[in-house]
Amino acid sequence: MFKFWKNLSVVKKLYVVVGGMALLIAIELGTLVFALSTLSSVRAFVGGEGLWSKAQKNAIHSLSSYIFTKEQHYYDDFHKYMQIPLGDRKARLELMKPNPDLNEVRAGFIQGEIHPDDIPGVIRMLQRFGHISYIQRAVVAWTHADEKLKVLIQKAEELRVIFSKNNVDQEQVRKILAEIDVLNEQLTAYETEFSSVLGEGSRWLENILMMLLVLAVITIEGTGLFLTFSFAKGLNRSLLELNHATREIGQGNLGITVPVHSQDELGQLAQSINKMSHDLDVNISQRLLAENANQVKTLFLANMSHEIRTPLGIILGMTDILKDPQVSDEEKRKYLDVMESTGHNLARLINDILDITKVEAGHLEVEFTGVHMDAFIEELNSMMHVKALKTGSMLRFEVLASVRNLVIATDRNRLKQILVNLINNALKFTHDGTVQVTVGAIHDEMFFEVSDTGIGIPLEQQGKLFQNFFQVDASSTRQYEGTGLGLVLSKKLAKSLGGDVILKRSAPGEGSVFRLTIPQREIAKAEKPAVKTPQEVEAMTEQLRGLDVLVVDDSEDNQVLIEHYLKKRGVLCEFANDGTVALQKTVDKEFDVILMDMQMPRMDGYQATRELRERGYKGPIVALTAHAMKEDRERCINVGCNDYLTKPIESEKLYETLIHLTQVQTQRNTLAKAK
Template identity: 75%
Template sequence: MLNFWKNLSVIKKLYAVVGAMALLVAIELGTLVFALSTLSSVRAFVGGEGLWSKAQKNAIHSLTSYIFTKEQHYYDDFHKYMQIPMGDRKARQELEKPNPDYAVVFSGFIQGGVHPDDIPGVIRILRNWGHVSYIQRAIVAWTAADGLLEELISKAEQLRTIFSRPDVDHEEVKRILAEINQLNVALTEYETEFSSVLGEGSRWLEHLLMLLLVLAVITIEGTGLYLTFSFAKGLDRSLLELNHATKEIGQGNLGITVPVHSKDELGQLAQSINKMSRDLDLNISQRLLAENANQVKTLFLANMSHEIRTPLGIILGMTDILKDPQVSSVEKLKYLEVMENTGHNLSRLINDILDITKVESGHIDVELAAVPLAPFVDELRSMMQVKAVKSNVSLNFTVSDHLQQMEIQTDRNRLKQILVNLINNALKFTEGGTVQLSVDSVGSELVFDVKDTGIGIPTDQQDRLFQNFFQVDASSTRQYEGTGLGLVLSRKLAHSLGGDVVLKNSVPGKGSTFRLSIPRQGLVKTQVVAKPEVKKLADAELDLRGIKVLVTDDSEDNQVLIMHYLKKKGVQCDSALDGEEAVAKVAETHYDVILMDMQMPRMDGYTATRVLREGGYSGAIVALTAHAMKEDRERCLSVGCNDYLTKPISPDLLYTSLANLTQKSRSSILGEPK
């Protein structure tokens, strides 16, 4: 037999080896397919249990939040989360039938969040492996847990009934809450039992399949070794080169390349290794950049929390002080001024965050108009002078002589926003020194240089200055407050104007110079043309006495605040807590204007506005909302609102809006000739 094998031609040896390998590979593939299919089914089953458990926990959390807040959306969230275990239960109950309707089974598991590709595997587990003790015990725990969910839904309905009454029985609520906690504990025990049983079953199945795979692998590896030794001499050089290359790559030397001597399989393998080396080098670099960006973002979020909590703490603290009857009137006015300034600072912070979001999403609005340079700079100087005096900083603004009578086509508000950010930064980091704004033209650009004599920026930090969420000092002991948004936002806004913001130079301890550049296209001499006067409402036109307004807001505190503003102007006020109540009141009483909050329980402002318009209401409707994006305004106007005001409400804007909307009707209400 040995002689026969020795005398056998190489091609026949290869045929024999290939035939044996093909048979062994087919056996291994069959084993693998069976193993993967079975393990995939178990994985899908375990994944479905995870979704079931998570939905149950979220449902109990939402129900608990509903108890403490009585907000309808928590009750709705409870039923939304309960759809997942209810769908799983529907599928399980159908599969327990002798001839199940698989359309119902698929529908139930889809409702339960199981991926459509995983559903056949879960069905195989329940139908074909249901007799296995592990699966039987898991189904018993599942069935028992479903029974507890029925009780949980019953408790939710009891709570809804209690909260619908005028007088809430708090003792009854406490009792139900205790029962819900007991149900949660019991459900957790069943979930633990379910997971434990499936874990035991998975390990048993894994050991069985692993034994089969090991036997198949050992056989194939034995054949592979024989093949390797048979052809080792002819492959020695290529294998040594490939082995050396893989070792180098494993040690992190991703710049190595394998010589390609031919276009056969070994040559293709060498090409693949070269490509893998290049791809690994690129992917590792990208991963390091992503990790660094994530770390910076985490630091930013921590700082943002501090920046928002600090003004909130001041406002709440001042509110507590104002409750003290021993505080004098003078002190109260002082504290109110502090609260007002702090509130404005918080509002500016939120506006910066919104602007960053708009720029990132490509929704930034740019409105070009003629801006005379010299008057614009004078206005900017007046704005910043007060803060400069408080900081004991000398503020100097200069415009080159040849630009004194010129104007630029740009977005005035965005240009001002950028320069205010840069000057504020300069003032913040300069104590007792000088901040200077110089305006000049350089080539095809108009440049604004903001120079200070402050602390400067460390050299090793300057390259990262305009990265998202970056701050030079992000430690908890940092001396200067800030969010790290100013420079990033300023650069992005400058890009939207066709320009840029750069650090021109900086020396630690001596100061920095930032440069804003925008295109000077449209830079022309100011035309002396009489501009039409903007119509401003006179005090008489702001007389709102006699009109009737319905204030619709689900917050009673907001109602009190808005009605206080209106009653100061002699407006007759009525209130509604949601859209349904507003529609009912309009059906009984005529209102000149409806102030409509857009986010409310039962019926929101969008629906209420559509219902009122469809019902024939022709009066004015003003949207009140905390959503301040451009698309939010367009949505409000599209459903039938006449105007749009954002929260917090400005009294002056409120009065102006009401006056504009009621000018025609006021004369008839007061009995005056039109």
């Protein structure tokens, strides 16, 4: 509650103080009104008892006069006076029912000559406080008195019968008169008890109401003083602190901090002053960092330009050489191998940049599957062995017994990407030396240590290794190429797998040891992935022969490349330069598969795919795009594509996708015919 009060806005605190006082005053007034109305009801109840008692005495007096004079009007007066207690009796009996008729109750009290304005209060009092002992005792006395009145009426009737006879039995008259005197004494006792009990109850109620009024006054005054004092104290303290802080900031002390006691306007102002002071301090510091950041950016752009232009220059130069008719077939093969290797390096560079972007944007996808470590390490060894031969270094793998035949759950491609980066770095900085990859497990963690006998890393540079675009040698005369993305990407990828990459040790001239760790999430059973032979691959792609494919792409170069891949496997091809032409061709002919470029003039692939689906086209559509982010794939699938391929297109991936889609389509057609 105290925390809630502190965090209220200043305006709301004022509302609470004023509103609380108003509420308490209203409660006090309500208590006073309740006290007055209750005491007024008691007064009316006591007044009704007085009328009841007076009527009873007058009735007995009239009955006595009737006995001595034998005159009828005295007997009539007796019954007239008796109507008052009889009316009260009728009201009492009705109120004792579970669901009383209040109109009957009012009629009874009016007959008892209670003032109409007092009747509602008397009814409320009897209903609300009927369980209180004082009221219960008064009602009991009232009930007993009503029973005696009933006997009195019977005696009066007996006298009337006696006096109606010619011979009056005086002895009987005297006997009845004595009984009437006894009844009068009993009624007087009940009336006295009724008045005494109500008097006690009135004094008790008066004390209770007085205590309530005193308590209400004390509560109002105490609460008002507390709220006012608390609000004034907090306001004064905050204003003094804010005044002191602004004076210090004005004098240049940016390290000053204003205490934040609440979340109201004063607390928010304190937070704003603290933020302003911190921002000023940071901005002054950032002025010095800005120049350094610009230098890093300039160096990175220069490095990236070099890293991209170098392979492009090689590819373009080799292309120009291949145009020379004097170049022999052997030389052409050598140049083509260089172009292929350079193209792969360029693609890897672009992929690294994209992966860094994905990681920092939180869009990196990891897919955990069962990875058979023996097969994985064998594949990695085969792939990196060729690179090791080119560098003249020896590459060795040491697999400890703890991981043999082990199957773990991880992302195979990301794990391979990390290890390829680490091994490439080791080979790049090692000449005529040894690079060793040690694989083992400790407890629930797997580790991969990549050690080399290369140039090593100076101690002062080791703390910066995992920073974006950092290179040990960033000069224009540096010997080793690279973007500075490999290590930082490897570390981020390892984090996404639940592990880490660290530099275990390094020294100039003694080499380096990098250690990758990932969680050892075991899978009970998993088959070792089978490696397809060239004959098996040839048999699979044989399924594509005779397939009719529409290639929709505005690039003639892409059309030539895709046509080469497809015709090599006996696939029939037709081409469309944009979505509009593609729609027209699907009207004239039914194709087995459509390869749809997503970015084209006039009508792009998204709109063309959407219209094809709206027209009822059921065949497979594969998106072709250079956009390789997760949201790009989702967008293609959402408009109606069955699958997604990124550019540059890999022939194996293209073949696998076409085989899979044609198999699925064949199964669907078979099921449709069966139905």
